Amino acid sequence: MYWIKKLGEYGVVLLIIISINFLIPRLMPGDPFYFLDMDDEMSYSDVLLTEETRERLMHYYGLDKPLVVQYWHYVKNLFRGEMGISIRHNMKVSKLILQSLPWTLLLMGVGFFLATVLGISLGAFSAWKRGSKADRILMFSMVALSRIPIFIMAVFMLIFLAAKLRFFPLGGAFTPYMEYPGTLQKFLDIAKHLFLPAVTLAVGDIAYPYLLTRNTMISVIKKDYIWAARARGLREKLIRFRYALRNALIPVMTARFMRLGQLIGGSVFVENTFAYPGLGKLLFDSVRLHDYPVLNAILLFMSLSVISANILADRFIYYLDKRVEHHAK
Amino acid sequence: MPNNASQPYLKISKLNITYKSENHLVRAVKDLSLELKSGEILGLAGESGSGKTSICKSLLGVCPAHLSGKIVYNGKNLLENKKHEWKKIRWNKISYCFPNSREILNPSYSVLEQMIEPMLESGFRRKRAIEHARDLLFKCKLPIEKHDSYPVHLSGGELQRVMIALTLVNDPEMVIFDEPTSGIDIRNRNEIVELLKEILKNKTCIIVTHDLLLLRKLADKIGILYKGVLVELAPAHLFFRNQHHPYSRALYNSFTSLETSREMSRIRDRRNNLSHSTVNGCVFADRCTQAIEKCFKDMPRLLSYYSDRQIACHRKGVVSLIRTTNLSKIYRKSGSLWGPKIQVLKDVNVNVEAGEVVALVGESGAGKTTLGQIICGLIDPEDGEMNIDETVHRNDVQYIFQDPEESLSPRYTVLEAIREPLDIKNKFDLNTKNEMARKMLANVGLYTNAAFCDRFCSQLSSGEAQRLCIGRALITSPRVLVADEPVSRLDPSEQVRVLKLLLELQTDFGIGLFFITHNLYLARKISRRIYVIHQGRIIEEGFTETVLDQPRHPLTRNMVNLAFSKKAEVY
Structure with a gap:
């Protein structure tokens, strides 16, 4: 009984945390393709990012959808054990983390x-x-x-x-x-x-x-x-x-x-x-x-x-x- | 054990224990000396803070204080012991049953685990140690399923059993028990007392407690401690018959379960407005009612004033304030020089000790009032002697008359009546006297307003008059008070109030109360000793409980039967 109660408590805490975690990175100014635009030694390519390309990329990664929909996808995938694919490394996130x-x-x-x-x-x-x-x-x-x-x-x-x-x-x-x-x-x-x-x-x-x-x-x-x-x-x-x-x-x-x-x-x-x-x-x-x-x-x-x-x-x-x-x- | 039986097993001499705190020293134990024979059970009693636990700790070398003096055990002073020497003593020779508290055992290990530690320390094998520990726990009646519990899972009674078993693991010669029964319910308590009796059969022991009842059951010798000083040391059977040091007597009297019928009384509070410093004097002086100047100056030593015991008191124990030797009184028929003589008193020997209530019981006309009046100096005896203690002035003996209305002048106002003794003494000015009189009126539960003070004594009810008489008797702070049926005229609730008041005042002033009554119930309730008078002779005397429970004289027996068989009818 003691442990069931404890686990319940932790479950609720976890859900709240997942939501906040989802929001925090997205609250930062800019987006994942921002770096492509940067004009310093940190940028990795000389490719000029056009408005069109950016939109295509946003669409590709599903970032053009409303935040709620993104959140829903995130949670759904998470419960399936899918953490997504890294935008930068083009590699499964789970694999990246395991490394x-x-x-x-x-x-x-x-x-x-x-x-x-x-x-x-x-x-x-x-x-x-x-x-x-x-x-x-x-x-x-x-x-x-x-x-x-x-x-x-x-x-x-x-x-x-x-x-x-x-x-x-x-x-x-x-x-x-x-x-x-x-x-x-x-x-x-x-x-x-x-x-x-x-x-x-x-x-x-x-x-x-x-x-x-x-x-x-x-x-x-x-x-x-x-x-x-x-x-x-x-x-x-x-x-x-x-x-x-x-x-x-x-x-x-x-x-x-x-x-x-x-x-x-x-x-x-x-x-x-x-x-x-x-x-x-x-x-x-x-x-x-x-x-x-x-x-x-x-x-x-x-x-x-x-x-x-x-x-x-x-x-x-x-x-x-x-x-x-x-x-x- | 020592070979020579007459040699003491343990000898403590001039032990001083001083705790140092930031900026002052606290002397927890002062010049303690005592001896313990092999197989003897010493009970040390005293209120909390009297240094009991410090003494126990010092016997095992775990007292975190400065120690001086000697504790000689097996011809060796323990206070000079080195670490490895202590190892031989601790638990192997002397063990200590700690005061009951969860904090005494390590909360993180099971009971059994802690039981075996001292055994492993002295070279037992683990398996053997566990067996032995289980045996002892079993012997101490700890349920077997609790052997592996942690201290926090045990009740107070169970914890005490563990503690007792723990003292026995290395089979020591001597065990110190510190409050073995405090905070334990009555059933467990009795079991533990039985257990202790069994254990102590072949051990030397010190039992430290404030529970005198426990000591009566177990101890051979009683030591009473007050503020770190041993004030009385006596064989147990004698101590429980009579206590000589003012503190031990007060302690005894304040104990509820020793005297089942008597009213309990407290120990008088410390006096705050003392002009003397008590630092060098007797530790009890500031609460003692019979202290003289010397008591504040020198610390008394423990001396054998009596053949059977030692006490530390300059006054040689509780003093007799009044002692009569062979008093006789003869009245002649009134107004006649030749009329027939009536022997009212014959060879009467009574004494009243400080702070004591002595009852004088007898039928009407037995000579009670005459004796009271002789003691008070109102009439002279025909023959015999009256000795009054050196500290008692003639004026310090006061009398409360049987009939309050008769003893008050109807023409006096209340204030004048209560002030009268002060007027006679004429020591103070009028304002002070009035002030004292009002204070006393309040003390005896009367009004102090002008309306009441200006009333004439004839206008008082008998209860008020009785209180006024008591107040008048007490206003000069007497040392001896002869009270002749002081409550017989009052209705029961008034009786209780007046008696409580008398006893309270008695506690505070250490008055010797000579209480004349024919009411045995009352005598039983308030008096420590009792004299039975019949036709002018004291036919029986002794401690109230003894006399009333086992009367020896046929007349007393008759009187007691008459009085207390009624009680049987009532209930």
């Missing part, structure tokens, strides 16, 4: 994992040693890090570590046209390309889990069950992990899952700075080119990931916090 998605997932996954694990560990360490020099230094640097915009960080990394010091490649997800002698070499190449964007993402994100863990852990340390466990003669290590951290994790993990949904949106900056061929880059290009079907699909995907992150958070809390289960009953 970029793995790179984004890899980048997000590694960045998110790094931020979460490091943030929580450092937060727990800080809380346990609160007031000490180590805690104060950590606290200061975390707050400072969280204030630096992520694209500045990205540019900084790019200039110093890649361009100046040449430790890492400047962009891309792998070296193009490279023949790998073995899997290990392939893995290393991908890891090398992944490093800077993933670290940038992690560094931009780490302050949230750190601060939250530190705060909750400090309040958990004051709880009665901490000294009670000590009175029982339990080892400090046990108290620190099973008693303090385990209970501090409840709000931290909730926040982390919520964050997971937002991360894909956050990847736009990083992917574009590092020319990483993920969804974020695809999104950016599509916005520039008014590629409505691709935009719709990516926006939908992002919304879905936010929703599923929330569901995951719900589910996970259900597992972590015994009280939720109790009240749900």
Whole structure:
């Protein structure tokens, strides 16, 4: 019953999101053929777009129909599992997304994992040693890090570590046209390309889990069950992990899952700075080119990931916090 | 366990626990010293904030405060313990049943999981530990389907059982129970008390609680704590017979379920307008009705003023305000020097302690009023002695007469009548006196407006006259009040109001109330001790409950039967 209700709620949310997603790209000034008209280095052709050609193209893509009809077609196709064809790439949108998605997932996954694990560990360490020099230094640097915009960080990394010091490649997800002698070499190449964007993402994100863990852990340390466990003669290590951290994790993990949904949106900056061929880059290009079907699909995907992150958070809390289960009953 | 049986198992000496907060120090426990023999059950009682839990925590080294003094266990001072030394003590030697709260257990792990932790810590194998934990939970009567529940899924009673089982996992020699029955319903409570009895058979134990009833059932020795100071330490059976420290007595009296028939009373509030500072003095001084100057200056030490117990009080416990020795009184037939003598009183020994209601019951003509008047100094005894406490002035003994209308001059106005004792003392100017008189009128539930104050005493109803008499007796803040049938003339609802008032005032001023009555119901309701007088002799005396429940003298038995068999008819 609980889950049926929850799913119903999410269904309604999804419908609203689909409608908004449909509208947003179309609210931008211009249309998908605008770029053909542009007179700068961004335009890809010297073809002069006549009024006649434009109308023919509009008709071809069904963009001359009223918005309501377009919307109806969009929703109908969506439920059939059809996301349309990219105007720019002349390729099925689903295929396009499937190409970029793995790179984004890899980048997000590694960045998110790094931020979460490091943030929580450092937060727990800080809380346990609160007031000490180590805690104060950590606290200061975390707050400072969280204030630096992520694209500045990205540019900084790019200039110093890649361009100046040449430790890492400047962009891309792998070296193009490279023949790998073995899997290990392939893995290393991908890891090398992944490093800077993933670290940038992690560094931009780490302050949230750190601060939250530190705060909750400090309040958990004051709880009665901490000294009670000590009175029982339990080892400090046990108290620190099973008693303090385990209970501090409840709000931290909730926040982390919520964050997971937002991360894909956050990847736009990083992917574009590092020319990483993920969804974020695809999104950016599509916005520039008014590629409505691709935009719709990516926006939908992002919304879905936010929703599923929330569901995951719900589910996970259900597992972590015994009280939720109790009240749900 | 120590080899030498006479050596104490645990010895606490001069333990001080001080909490430091931002800008001030709070001394939670002050100079606590006590000893515990092996197998002994010590009950520590006191209101919340008296330092009970701090003491328990310090025994396990988890008290987050500055500790000084000594806690000697097995010849070693626990306060000097290193971390690894604590490990041997905690749970293996001493375990602690935490005060009942969900916050005590880790909300994220099941009960069983937490039960086995201390066992795994001391080297049990997991499987063996689980078996043992289940056994104990079973023994503590936690339903088997609840063994794997999380703390949040358990009721208060179940949680308490878990907590008790948890203390036993490593089979400690000593267990500390902190409020083991608070917040638990009566059925669960009784089961838990039974369980504790079973468990404590071969363990040394400290039970910390504010529940004296629990201690009466379980403890061998009672310690009463007030604001971190041990004020009385006595064997349990003696403590429950009589309490000597003013605070322990007040605490006992305020406990509802110990004395089932008597009216409960509260402990007097703190006095705010004290001229003395109480920082160095006795902790109870600001609430104590018998405090003398010394009480505000020095902290009393716990000393054996009595052979059977120790108390910390400069006044050596609750003082006797009035004590008579072998009082006798002979009246001659009125107006005659040679007429036949009537022995009204013979060898009467009574005493009234501070803050106590003592009832004097007997038939009419038994000598009750005469005794009252001698105590009050209105007539002199023929023989015998009257001792009054050093702090009590002659004027501090007041009398409420049997017949209010007769004792008020009809020519006085109400204000004049109630002011009269102040006029006699002549300490204050007129305005102050009027002010005090009006205040007292309000205190006894009378009007303070001019119309009422200017009324003549002859115009009052008997209830009003009775109140006026009480007010007049109280206006000089007496220490002893002899009340001769103060409510016999009043109708029942008035009786209750007047009595409540008397008891309230008694609590606040620590008056020793010598209550003369022939009404046994009333005596049972309000008095702590009772004297039965018959033909001028005290034939029976003792605590009211004892005397009325198990009267020993045939005449008393007769009287009690007569009085209380009526009750059986009525209901």
